[in-house]
Amino acid sequence: MTKQFDSVWLREPRQPKASGLRLDHIIGAAVEILDAEGLESLSMRKIGAKLDAGATSLYWYVANKDELLECVLDEFWGMVEVPESDETSWRAVLTAFAYNFRDTLRAHTWAASLIGQLPSMGPNALRLTDRLRRAYIRAGFRGVDTYLASGTVMSYVLGVVTPEIAWAKTYGTVDINRDVIVQMMEQVTGDYPEMMADYRKETPIDPGAARAMAFDFGLLCLLDGLEHRLPGGSGERPEG
Structure with missing residues (x-):
């Protein structure tokens, strides 16, 4: 079955919650894990633990891991001068x-x-x-x-x-x-x-x-x- 095209960039971004956790914090933590351990080791649980936040709190900003990886990929493109x-x-x-x-x-x-x-x-x-x-x-x-x-x-x-x-x-x-x-x-x-x-x-x-x-x-x-x-x-x- 053909996968339906979707993207995190096709919806309005969520505003940060009062806890102080922001999307850029999540992306930064994901990049650090990816650099250290590789793509296979990345999980929402690991990111939450690194940020001292529950994994469920990450889903306020991204619906799933694929959406997070889209954000991470865009962070990569920002590194290319x-x-x-x-x-x-x-x-x-x-x-x-x-x-x-x-x-x-x-x-x-x-x-x-x-x-x-x-x-x-x-x-x-x-x-x-x-x-x-x-x-x-x-x-x-x-x-x-x-x-x-x-x-x-x-x-x-x-x-x-x-x-x-x-x-x-x-x-x-x-x-x-x-x-x-x-x-x-x-x-x-x-x-x-x-x-x-x-x-x-x-x-x-x-x-x-x-x-x-x-x-x-x-x-x-x-x-x-x-x-x-x-x-x-x-x-x-x-x-x-």
Whole structure:
């Protein structure tokens, strides 16, 4: 059966009760638990205990856990910094967004599981979306291409970071010992000596540097491709 679309952002927010407990307190506590223990460990009971409040008191602000997670996801979008598009070149805006989005995802890995699962309709998400929209329009994108371009950059960052998060969840760290990987590959690449030689020669020894190089290379290629699709390939909309 198809799930009916609903969102915490589609109803009027509740005013704080006299107890002093506020929605931002609940969101803050949820983020702390998520950062420390992960998405699977989050519960209304734990949040209530952290705030020294009964779990039922949380339901004054949110109807259920999904509504709380929507609020938490919007808090995440508020952490992703994006320069003002009217003051910076479109490529600089998107580069800053991509790197800040990447860093924020890596710092709050639980968000990767919520993006796409829950609607992003809160004030922080809308503010970020509009700032990016203006950057794409300033570049020269029009109509649906504006949102297709934005989705492409968003998907690129998610596509790079999500495997890192999965690896870290399984092995406890994103760092991979290159020597160990080389030894493992040597056992299975007997039919591909040239590929193995390339790997030994070309891949950086430091895994962090390798990830940074790969992210930068992919982002530059992506932005070059988007610029190529603009009228005249100039990247900036002509004045007037």
